[in-house]
Amino acid sequence: MRALLLLALIAVVVLVVTRLPAAWRARLPSPGERPRDELVKDPVCQTYVLMSRAIRSEAGGAPLFFCSRECAARFERGERRV
Structure with missing residues (x-):
């Protein structure tokens, strides 16, 4: 009975260990792909x-990214920094 439990435990451990790297790879973005919520810097207010x-x-x-329409308008008018 003990041998059967030990064998079942070993089988579960092997299954978990062999599947973990695949699960980790599935969550990582590919090299050319940007993360969904990447932080970008506003060129006007530096936020x-x-x-x-x-x-x-x-x-x-x-591409330029602004924190607000106000900062985008300031950039259009030539105001680079607040």
Whole structure:
């Protein structure tokens, strides 16, 4: 009976250990993929904001992210820093 319990325990441990690396790999983003809620810096007030909540714009082909419409308007007017 003891041998059977030990064998079952070993089988469970082997299953858990062999499946963990696959579960870890599934959660990691691929090298070219950005995380969903990456922090980006507002070029006007220097505040960090979640990319998903930022006001997006573009200048010279480069993406810009702002914390608010006010900062985006200041950038448009040429006010680079608060």
